[in-house]
Amino acid sequence: MNLTAVNRNVELICVGNELLIGKILNTNAHWLARRITSLGLLVRRITVVGDDLDEISSAIREAIQRKPLFIITTGGLGPTFDDKTLEGVAKAIGCELEENEEALEMIKRRYEQYAAEGRIKKVELTKYRIKMAMLPKGAKPLPNPVGTAPGVLVKHGDVNLIMLPGVPQEMMAIFDESIAPLLREAAGNMVFYEASLEVRGIPESDLAPLIERVMRENPYVYIKSHPKISEKTSHIELHFSTTSEDLNLAKQRIEKSIMQISELISDKGEKFCL
């Protein structure tokens, strides 16, 4: 299989003013990036925009033009006026929003449960509740095991658009139940493998030529240096990662490059630890 010919690209688009004003940390993007990478796919870009229809639709349109296999959005699926993600998707792909019966049924069942638990007084489907069932034409709602707004899947040409809520527990639950299996299938047998080496006493500028040399001799392994601030000595984390169809091969490749760089560092008479 020609690995480079297979599209494994994913883009994340996170919607919410709270991210742009620094009210909250984007833990959703972090969690998704980690999970998607470990499933063997490649996150190529993360975009954060506010609750603004034009911003959302341009971000989606631009991402579609880069032709990833998946675009996953978080946020903006709820009942308030500023939950505009689905409108943004519809605008970006040139389709209408329409009431989706399956989604409406999911929402209705959730409010029936809330009423049975005494959390709400009546199940009435107000326009704010129906809003969460207004999906782009042809979309498939994805069950939300812990909240009200369903996730949404829309195919647009070769791109799979997946919309998830912004509440982390809801986003994670829908991802695990409905999205992870899709991504795993798309990734085939690819696995991501990583390891780190801590190096003290050598500044990053002196590690740079060693990294270059080891990467040249190990073309499948990516080595990235992460300097840490330290008052007394240089402290660098070297992070090794690779993606392969064979986990053992991936491990061997990483181990070989760690061994090589460790020897080069030892030659300089310095310390390191795994």
Place this chain on the structure above:
Amino acid sequence: MNLTAVNRNVELICVGNELLIGKILNTNAHWLARRITSLGLLVRRITVVGDDLDEISSAIREAIQRKPLFIITTGGLGPTFDDKTLEGVAKAIGCELEENEEALEMIKRRYEQYAAEGRIKKVELTKYRIKMAMLPKGAKPLPNPVGTAPGVLVKHGDVNLIMLPGVPQEMMAIFDESIAPLLREAAGNMVFYEASLEVRGIPESDLAPLIERVMRENPYVYIKSHPKISEKTSHIELHFSTTSEDLNLAKQRIEKSIMQISELISDKGEKFCL
């Protein structure tokens, strides 16, 4: 002054594979967004790309086309082969990289200090160290009080491009020393003011019409609902924010809208707390 006519837009571009593989949380974007907002400017978009020249230069080119007043990048200024932010900037704005004497002097002084402290053996300016002084033509280096790579400021038409390192302590130190004063000046007297109200027992879909009504009557105030997952009852944080040239006016506006929504919630016979 016509507030809408003044460009207060800022875009952040964070560079680093470690963000795309979910190795680290993007605390830099969070910290910058919070600081920039509190200085009275508007973060309009955050983009995360990997250590890839084409990705970096396209992200910068696209941001320039949206004409923000400032574009601030983090990451990719160090000595290794995959520190490519300045090359990406040069490519995006169509200029050359050249050895900047002021930057080289900053870097040299830093290594002299390391040598005096016994952290390194010799001050030799290797090509990896000189790389950090290769700046886009016409750029101004910004002193890095805690690390080696200087920050960089380049003006391109009406856009101010600011490049900061990815190591958080270095990024924050350069921001506080060299960038915050520029942003404060650009913001004029604008201040950002915010407050929150916790509401329990009303689902978000029933708060939605109250939020709409209060926002209609308080056009300067933005109200955003943040639902929290709770097993037993609905739990929503209502976040109120506004930007104004007059702090007292901002406070009054927020207080008035909190009062109004609190009354509407009380009419529903439910609880809330500030």
